[in-house]
Amino acid sequence: MSGSLAVVGLGPGDPDWITPETTAILAAAEEVLGYGPYLARLGPPREGQRRHASDNREEIARARHALDLAATGRRVAVVSGGDPGVFAMASAVFEAMEDGDPAWRALDVTVHPGVTAVLAAAARVGAPLGHDFCVVSLSENLKPWDLVLRRLDAAVAGDFVLALYNVASRARPWQLGAAFDRLRQSGRTGGTPVVLAAAVGRADERIVRATLADVDPAMADMRTLVLVGSSRTRCLARPDGRPPFVYTPRRVDPE
Amino acid sequence: MSGSLAVVGLGPGDPDWITPETTAILAAAEEVLGYGPYLARLGPPREGQRRHASDNREEIARARHALDLAATGRRVAVVSGGDPGVFAMASAVFEAMEDGDPAWRALDVTVHPGVTAVLAAAARVGAPLGHDFCVVSLSENLKPWDLVLRRLDAAVAGDFVLALYNVASRARPWQLGAAFDRLRQSGRTGGTPVVLAAAVGRADERIVRATLADVDPAMADMRTLVLVGSSRTRCLARPDGRPPFVYTPRRVDPE
Numbered sequence: 001m002s003g004s005l006a007v008v009g010l011g012p013g014d015p016d017w018i019t020p021e022t023t024a025i026l027a028a029a030e031e032v033l034g035y036g037p038y039l040a041r042l043g044p045p046r047e048g049q050r051r052h053a054s055d056n057r058e059e060i061a062r063a064r065h066a067l068d069l070a071a072t073g074r075r076v077a078v079v080s081g082g083d084p085g086v087f088a089m090a091s092a093v094f095e096a097m098e099d100g101d102p103a104w105r106a107l108d109v110t111v112h113p114g115v116t117a118v119l120a121a122a123a124r125v126g127a128p129l130g131h132d133f134c135v136v137s138l139s140e141n142l143k144p145w146d147l148v149l150r151r152l153d154a155a156v157a158g159d160f161v162l163a164l165y166n167v168a169s170r171a172r173p174w175q176l177g178a179a180f181d182r183l184r185q186s187g188r189t190g191g192t193p194v195v196l197a198a199a200v201g202r203a204d205e206r207i208v209r210a211t212l213a214d215v216d217p218a219m220a221d222m223r224t225l226v227l228v229g230s231s232r233t234r235c236l237a238r239p240d241g242r243p244p245f246v247y248t249p250r251r252v253d254p255e
Numbered sequence: 256m257s258g259s260l261a262v263v264g265l266g267p268g269d270p271d272w273i274t275p276e277t278t279a280i281l282a283a284a285e286e287v288l289g290y291g292p293y294l295a296r297l298g299p300p301r302e303g304q305r306r307h308a309s310d311n312r313e314e315i316a317r318a319r320h321a322l323d324l325a326a327t328g329r330r331v332a333v334v335s336g337g338d339p340g341v342f343a344m345a346s347a348v349f350e351a352m353e354d355g356d357p358a359w360r361a362l363d364v365t366v367h368p369g370v371t372a373v374l375a376a377a378a379r380v381g382a383p384l385g386h387d388f389c390v391v392s393l394s395e396n397l398k399p400w401d402l403v404l405r406r407l408d409a410a411v412a413g414d415f416v417l418a419l420y421n422v423a424s425r426a427r428p429w430q431l432g433a434a435f436d437r438l439r440q441s442g443r444t445g446g447t448p449v450v451l452a453a454a455v456g457r458a459d460e461r462i463v464r465a466t467l468a469d470v471d472p473a474m475a476d477m478r479t480l481v482l483v484g485s486s487r488t489r490c491l492a493r494p495d496g497r498p499p500f501v502y503t504p505r506r507v508d509p510e
Contacts, residue, residue, distance in 0.1 A: 014276065017368060021271035059505075083370075085377045087505070091385025094502040098491050105493045109500075111378040113272060115338075119368035122340045127366060130346025131398075132391045132406055134415060135384075143386075143507035147414075151387055154413025158406040160389060236353050238360045245364075247349040250314075250342070252398035 003070035005107060006077045007093055009084040009114030010041055012225075013201030017115045025077055025112060031069045033062050034079030034089075042079070059089060063096035067104045083116035087137050087165050118163040121197035121225040124207055126236070126245035128195065128227050131252070132160055138175045139166035148175075149182055156186035161233060161248055164226040168217070176226065177217035183228060188212055193229040193246050196220050209235075209243060258325035260362060261332045262348055264339040264369030265296055267480075268456030272370045280332055280367060286324045288317050289334030289344075297334070314344060318351035322359045338371035342392050342420050373418040376452035376480040379462055381491070381500035383450065383482050386507070388416035393423075393430045403430075404437055411441035416488060416503055419481040423472070431481065432472040438483060443467055448484040448501050451475050464490075464498060 006025045011017035026032065026042060029049060036053035045051050054062045062078065070076045080088035090111045097104045122129045134155045138148060155162045162183070167176040184190070190213030198206045198221060208219055212228065220226060232252060235244040261280045266272035281287060281297060284304060291308035300306050309317045317333065325331045335343035345366045352359045377384045389410045393403060410417045417438070422431040439445070445468030453461045453476060463474055467483065475481060487507060490499040 011274075011368075016276035016279070017274050019266075019272050019274060019370065021269065024271070083374045083378075085374060085382045085384045087385075090378070090382035091502055091505045094382055094385075094491055094500050095504050095506075097500075098489075105491070106495060106497075111382060113370045113374035113378045115274065115368045115370060116374060119338045119340060119371060123338075123345070123366040123368045127340045127345035127349055129340045129390075130342075130349075132389070134387070134389045134413075136387045142505045147507055151413040151415065154409040154415070157412065158389075158409025159402075160406065160409070234353075236349055236360070240361060242361075245349050245352075247346055249350050250346045250397045251350075252402055 003073045003107060004075050005066055005070040005093070005109045007080070007084045007090045007111045008077055009080045009082050009088060009112070010038055011115040011201070012082055012117040012120040013199060015041070017120065017201060019112070019114060021112055022114060028075060029077035030075045032077045032079060033066050038079045038081055059092035060096055063089065063092040064100060066093065067096055067100060067107065070107050071101070071104060083114040084111055085113070086116045086135065117165065117200065117225045118227070120200045121195065121227060124197060124200060125195050125209065127247040128161055128193070128229060128233055130248040130250055131230060131232060133163060134160040135163045135165065137166045138164055138179055139172065140175070148179070152179055152182045153186050156183060156188050159230045161230045162228040164228070167224055167226050168220045169222040176220050180212060180215060180217055184212060188228065189231070193233050193235055195227040195246060196224050197227070198224040200225065209246065258328045258362060259330050260321055260325040260348070260364045262335070262339045262345045262364070262366045263332055264335045264337050264343060264371070265293055266370040266456070267337055267372040267375040268454060270296070272375065272456060274367070274369060276367055277369060283330060284332035285330045287332045287334060288321050293334045293336055314347035315351055318344065318347040319355060321348065322351055322355060322362065325362050326356070326359060338369040339366055340368070341371040341390065372420065372455065372480045373482070375455045376450065376482060379452060379455060380450050380464065382502040383416055383448070383484060383488055385503040385505055386416060386485065386487060388418060390418045390420065392421045393419055393434055394421035394427065395430070403434070407434055407437045408441050411438060411443050414485045416485045417483040419483070422479055422481050423475045424477040431475050435467060435470060435472055439467060443483065444486070448488050448490055450482040450501060451479050452482070453479040455480065464501065
């Protein structure tokens with residue numbers, strides 16, 4: 001089989017965050033598959049390139065379709081937002097491969113890194129990830145909520161900065177508020193800086209700086225990435241009404 | 256003051272992973288500061304651009320120099336490897352700002368995301384970050400080793416995939432072995448997939464796939480990123496002598 005499948009990510013929103021590698025792969029692809037709004041970000045296909053849009057709950061079907069096309073010798077690209085390995089299509093492709101046609105394992109399948117949302121959200125406010133951090137998806141579509149809670153507890157126990165993905169949707173309105181409650185109960189203090197970063201890199205980008213005591217989870221939607229500081233994360237005030245920088249120092253002195 | 260300071264990252268090594276935003280900032284900068292080997296990756300400066308190379312232990316001095324230049328009205332860029340917010344220059348800039356001339360806080364200081372090493376290392380082997388993960392620096396230059404151990408324990412307690420930065424150097428030869436020991440003692444099993452990814456995206460890239468039982472920490476150096484799977488991370492065998500894919504499924508079924 002001479003086909004190939006490349007799994008790529010478009011970054012969080014700004015086209016200037018798409019890597020040249022990904023741009024070249026998408027230009028060369030004969031078949032491009034992805035969630036409709038991601039494909040819409042690509043502009044019109046070049047002559048001879050086919051696009052296959054699908055819904056965002058259909059990752060496994062999309063992955064199987066992509067593997068099938070590659071197995072017929074086509075040059076295929078699967079598109080994610082952000083980085084394809086972080087809560088995105090790369091795992092879905094390998095799940096489909098493991099459960100599917102054994103011949104798929106001989107295909108030339110590659111994954112290509114991109115800018116994941118937490119990096120862009122962090123950059124917008126300063127350097128909150130300047131020290132060790134955890135990345136957790138709040139979606140319990142694919143894992144039990146108890147495991148989410150266990151991980152939030154571990155993040156507090158380790159005093160990690162915390163980045164939360166998939167914090168809210170119409171079908172999942174309560175998870176973010178419950179996560180904030182759990183973090184407070186586990187001992188993260190009310191003054192901890194919290195950032196809600198929505199649609200980063202797009203025209204309707206909105207950044208909200210708050211604290212764990214006063215943050216309103218209803219301000220988050222499905223395009224919001226949430227950062228919760230560690231005990232060391234701090235705000236650096238600025239003059240002239242500019243928003244503060246939020247950052248985590250590199251140094252932790254012994255207690 | 257009309258100067259500006261942009262903090263950017265060059266990604267882990269492949270020039271095709273540098274974002275167009277960062278390329279444009281570097282082209283426009285009048286002063287570019289960074290660790291010598293990073294500046295060497297940029298090619299010769301355009302006419303009128305000055306370069307300032309410094310050692311990799313001099314982050315705060317470099318940050319102060321950059322802020323000083325911006326305060327004189329210059330257009331300044333500070334360069335990191337990877338993403339500038341992950342164990343890199345962005346935090347150093349805000350530390351220098353907090354302790355320095357109050358006028359620096361009024362400067363136009365921006366941070367711009369890049370591809371951090373863990374994303375590139377993960378992509379090379381499949382999708383090990385397909386689920387929740389932690390990022391920990393093993394350097395105890397800036398924090399007590401006890402805090403590193405506390406965070407490794409928390410990563411095991413939360414069953415996170417673990418990405419380890421700054422795992423080894425000539426001055427720090429024992430930390431990675433001690434970290435593996437701690438993970439085993441904390442209950443991560445011997446069969447857990449471990450990946451050592453050195454110089455990802457460069458001509459001398461080297462990827463080693465191992466398990467927590469048999470991994471040799473002496474194979475890591477200062478350019479190595481280490482991934483340790485969660486209890487769910489698996490290897491997907493492939494035919495014809497190809498290396499297995501390492502991936503973490505998205506789904507965790509209730510126990």
